[in-house]
């Protein structure tokens with residue numbers, strides 16, 4: 001068998017190590033890490049995949065898994081805000097490989113939590129005789145072509161298009177119809193989007209998810225494609241390029257996806273020189289990079305690559321004005337087939353679905369700097385059996401590759417040097433068996449290899465953890481029974497949750513220095529019930545929402561354009577309605593309306609008439625109603641990004657349910673917010689006279705009827721009504737109604753101020769509105785929201801200025817996220833040799849990054865230092881978990897502080913049109 005003498009030597013070493021582990025820690029040569037110390041450490045820093053590995057592996061050695069497994073399970077679920085299901089969902093649309101790695105690692109070492117839900121049986125266990133038959137059956141292979149994807153229909157695009165021929169950009173005619181498509185007219189605007197998106201994702205993550213770890217996806221892809229984007233290059237891009245598109249066959253960017261970039265260039269010589277220079281500099285900075293040349297469909301290409309795929313760039317110029325850069329030969333072939341219109345190559349720009357969407361979002365509209373499109377065939381491919389099962393195998397392999405890294409680090413920790421081979425890892429019992437055997441085999445038949453640095457591993461089939469081979473390059477023809485069964489379960493669930501039609505996703509993107517704007521459309525056929533219900537309550541010609549004056553302390557607005565005319569008609573309250581006709585009506589609907597007319601809106605008819613409510617509704621007030629939250633130091637700290645993240649998280653597991661659920665949950669959150677903050681409601685006034693008349697009638701009514709004082713059981717009820725003179729302007733009077741239950745008194749304040757009718761829970765809100773009304777100049781028209789039917793707006797500018805608690809909250813999130821990183825870095829530090837401290841900081845960061853496949857960073861720009869004694873890691877800003885500090889707000893110079901300062905407001909709006917539901921998100925910045 002394998003190198004017996006080495007095994008014996010190792011066995012002796014292991015015996016010594018194990019012996020030492022169970023004894024009291026010794027000084028000097030002993031490098032073991034006692035299991036109980038590891039478990040104590042794990043409690044302090046649960047979010048450390050390496051530490052989890054060490055705990056499991058040491059327990060495996062000591063046959064103590066029964067005790068340790070639940071502790072690691074708890075660490076995994078504790079360490080993720082909002083909790084994480086113990087079973088890794090390999091078919092979820094939104095979880096990346098990184099997120100499930102911890103669970104998979106646990107499954108491999110300790111056995112799956114529930115074997116039915118997640119057993120990778122395509123990696124057969126040692127056969128047990130009684131199970132031999134079943135085992136055999138489970139390994140029988142099924143052609144993947146026999147598996148069916150979700151049975152969801154396509155829209156009738158041809159009919160919807162109805163012969164229209166909208167303009168299609170030339171780049172849309174260069175990509176396959178089952179690829180995603182992102183097109184920009186200006187390269188620097190695209191870069192702005194990618195970079196800002198990156199920044200936001202990074203910092204919101206540290207606040208909402210509590211993580212300060214980055215996979216540096218954009219930087220990795222740029223390096224792989226050999227494309228440089230420094231700011232000095234931007235003028236060049238904008239001068240030479242009039243269109244740029246990004247396309248590919250899947251969205252697993254974090255793990256390794258095929259990405260192809262197309263440049264449309266009216267000045268080709270400029271672009272050619274620059275792109276060639278990028279390839280040269282990639283060659284220079286990677287000594288192991290090689291250049292090869294070849295031809296695809298008669299088109300010359302140059303390929304520069306390194307063995308680990310860190311650089312893997314194909315460059316081609318299929319037309320004089322078109323440059324293509326890809327990180328995948330297969331993807332390049334597909335794109336070149338589209339560019340050259342090969343027979344059978346279906347192009348996105350030719351499809352009737354794309355043309356239809358271009359009738360809704362016309363090419364070249366002023367609101368369009370960029371356009372992103374996920375087509376029906378693309379989404380179909382993404383949820384199809386080939387993509388899902390290829391990715392499933394790749395994720396299982398990714399976990400093994402990460403385990404090789406953890407195992408190698410454990411070896412280094414215990415032996416003071418890197419391992420020389422995978423066998424050495426197995427012999428030293430640093431991994432639960434031999435890689436490439438039994439449970440530790442690549443599910444797709446690849447072979448695992450330890451890299452020359454003795455720190456990371458790779459798979460001959462799937463590549464390296466930081467740049468896995470894209471799924472489109474991994475052929476899959478047959479699958480196991482288990483894989484087929486799991487996919488069938490996924491399809492069943494998908495068909496249940498998804499809607500009747502596949503909805504393509506189209507985003508129209510605008511990038512201005514002061515505003516980002518993204519607009520999308522939800523086609524009306526998908527879910528008629530929600531659509532009709534919304535169109536009934538909200539509707540009519542869209543109006544600019546949120547147009548009334550806004551006090552400085554208003555930080556949240558939810559506004560609706562009510563379909564007032566329609567609703568008044570339904571309730572038989574519209575002017576011109578004839579009561580005589582009502583009486584003669586026979587059908588049940590009208591009878592209901594008749595009952596409602598006797599007690600309109602739940603009020604007795606005589607009160608209704610006395611207050612003249614019909615005139616008020618028809619002529620006095622406008623079509624809108626808005627709810628506003630007012631700033632005050634809240635008694636409880638609510639982390640709003642986290643709340644939003646939590647709400648989204650609720651929907652993410654069930655694709656298609658998100659949008660409906662989000663809208664559904666919003667009203668539930670408002671009363672909670674109302675308890676924490678003062679609230680007011682505003683309605684625009686159309687006729688001041690009618691509204692004032694109504695208020696006077698209401699005064700008389702309340703003065704006469706509402707003065708009640710009684711005692712039921714032990715509680716005393718008392719109501720109260722009076723007028724309050726404004727302190728700001730004595731001509732203004734506020735109406736106050738009070739209701740007392742025993743010791744608790746609730747008050748409501750209302751007034752017409754200018755062209756608004758307001759109802760508030762605190763008098764200072766009305767005072768602020770009076771002050772605004774008298775102030776000159778009045779609010780500018782462009783400060784109102786977009787014309788729409790529904791809107792919510794977060795005035796982050798107001799919030800940041802006024803809510804120190806929130807700044808404190810951000811700073812706290814930053815500190816927590818930063819300190820989460822100390823654990824993994826300290827674990828890696830243990831594995832470093834006790835040599836010189838010089839240069840160790842860099843080595844530490846590099847090593848942690850390589851083994852754990854993320855970059856650890858401090859959100860406030862601190863750096864992680866090794867303490868002078870070489871035993872611990874500290875953040876220069878936040879200290880260590882045992883001795884941590886922060887300031888009352890994010891550091892002035894930090895990216896978070898800058899982002900928060902620049903952020904002015906978020907506005908999300910919804911417009912109901914015949915063609916669909918248009919949703920728009922605007923982010924206003926201070927330029």
Ligand SMILES: [Zn+2]
Pocket residue numbers: 397442443444445446447459460461462463
């Ligand atoms: Zn593999």
Ligand SMILES: [Zn+2]
Pocket residue numbers: 815818819858859860862863875876877878879
């Ligand atoms: Zn820090």
